[in-house]
Amino acid sequence: MELETEDEFEPQYPAQLYTKRPNPTALLSPLYDSTFKGIFTQETEDSNLALQSFISDVLGCKVKNVILKPNEPAKDNPNQKGMSYDISIEFDDGEISDIEMQAWKENYDYGTRAEIQSARLLNNNAKKGDVWDSPKVYQISILNFHYRKGDNKILSWYTMKDETCKTLSDRQNIIFIDLKTIRKKIGTPINELTPVEKWGLFFSYVDSEKYSDYISELVRSEKGIMAAENTVKYMSEADDNWFVQNSRFIAERDKNTQIHNAEKRGHEKGLQEGIQQGIQQGIQQQAIEAAIKLLKNNKLSPEEIADTQGLTLEKVLELQKNIPVEAEA
Numbered sequence: 001m002e003l004e005t006e007d008e009f010e011p012q013y014p015a016q017l018y019t020k021r022p023n024p025t026a027l028l029s030p031l032y033d034s035t036f037k038g039i040f041t042q043e044t045e046d047s048n049l050a051l052q053s054f055i056s057d058v059l060g061c062k063v064k065n066v067i068l069k070p071n072e073p074a075k076d077n078p079n080q081k082g083m084s085y086d087i088s089i090e091f092d093d094g095e096i097s098d099i100e101m102q103a104w105k106e107n108y109d110y111g112t113r114a115e116i117q118s119a120r121l122l123n124n125n126a127k128k129g130d131v132w133d134s135p136k137v138y139q140i141s142i143l144n145f146h147y148r149k150g151d152n153k154i155l156s157w158y159t160m161k162d163e164t165c166k167t168l169s170d171r172q173n174i175i176f177i178d179l180k181t182i183r184k185k186i187g188t189p190i191n192e193l194t195p196v197e198k199w200g201l202f203f204s205y206v207d208s209e210k211y212s213d214y215i216s217e218l219v220r221s222e223k224g225i226m227a228a229e230n231t232v233k234y235m236s237e238a239d240d241n242w243f244v245q246n247s248r249f250i251a252e253r254d255k256n257t258q259i260h261n262a263e264k265r266g267h268e269k270g271l272q273e274g275i276q277q278g279i280q281q282g283i284q285q286q287a288i289e290a291a292i293k294l295l296k297n298n299k300l301s302p303e304e305i306a307d308t309q310g311l312t313l314e315k316v317l318e319l320q321k322n323i324p325v326e327a328e329a
Contacts, residue, residue, distance in 0.1 A: 019242055021239055028241055033100070033102075036101035036142070041068055041087060042234075044231065044234075050225070051089065052224070053222070053225070053227070054228075059138070063092055064092055066089055069088040093135055095137070097138035097140055099142075101141075101142050101203075118174050122172050138174075139174045143176055143179060154178055155177050156178070157174070177196060177199075182201060186204075190221050193218070201215070202219065202228065240297060244308075288311070302317055302320060
């Protein structure tokens with residue numbers, strides 16, 4: 001298979017969006033965090049195997065046990081900023097990890113966010129006693145963008161080190177997986193791909209008709225990825241999941257459109273002023289309307305809706321209170 005240019009490696013979202021499954025073989029995209037989360041959190045053998053295999057491949061060692069944990073860590077005080085992870089797990093010897101899919105470019109410093117999350121994990125997992133002891137924690141992010149411009153590493157692993165690169169502690173680990181770089185590997189013979197590259201190509205193209213033969217060969221090469229595909233196929237049978245994916249796509253598209261228009265106005269009225277004005281106009285109302293639909297659909301928790309629509313949890317709970325309860329037949 002001939003390789004393509006980097007610009008062509010952006011995910012090809014459909015021109016027509018669907019609130020129901022468009023055909024019997026269509027698959028949801030793991031680049032949407034609702035599907036990504038669903039792959040690893042179903043109460044099935046396939047989902048457990050997929051999660052265990054993914055963690056083992058990322059960390060480069062065999063993980064024997066995987067236990068799902070609440071994805072909203074406890075706060076130390078009422079004023080502390082809340083954080084919700086896509087997936088939070090405990091595995092061998094009490095080690096903790098949270099895993100996130102970031103399929104859209106963000107305007108904030110993602111590194112700072114990841115560092116704060118890993119610190120919270122470490123703090124919540126620290127053992128009480130006379131000595132400082134805690135299992136390792138891992139903050140794993142699958143990014144659909146380069147964390148740093150020009151940095152094309154497939155996997156970046158950060159720990160605390162001094163100026164001589166001597167490790168202070170190996171307790172706090174932050175891992176970024178760069179899907180944009182991995183997509184350059186499409187068409188590479190399957191036996192030449194690393195396990196992490198296989199997962200990245202699976203996440204990027206399992207829903208693609210264009211690369212269906214290639215991805216089918218890739219899936220057959222790894223039992224964990226095969227289990228993940230089985231879960232995606234199962235999830236894709238439910239129209240409700242297509243509605244959730246559609247809602248997230250529309251919210252992100254509208255947000256990006258507002259930012260694009262604001263940037264154009266910014267050349268005439270001042271870039272920062274134009275961006276702020278454009279972002280504020282319309283986005284909040286669109287997010288509220290999508291949140292109301294999702295609440296009525298009753299398939300996502302308020303925390304998940306707040307995360308997918310960019311609203312505060314308090315706002316979603318307020319919307320939930322105002323939705324009339326339908327009388328039973």
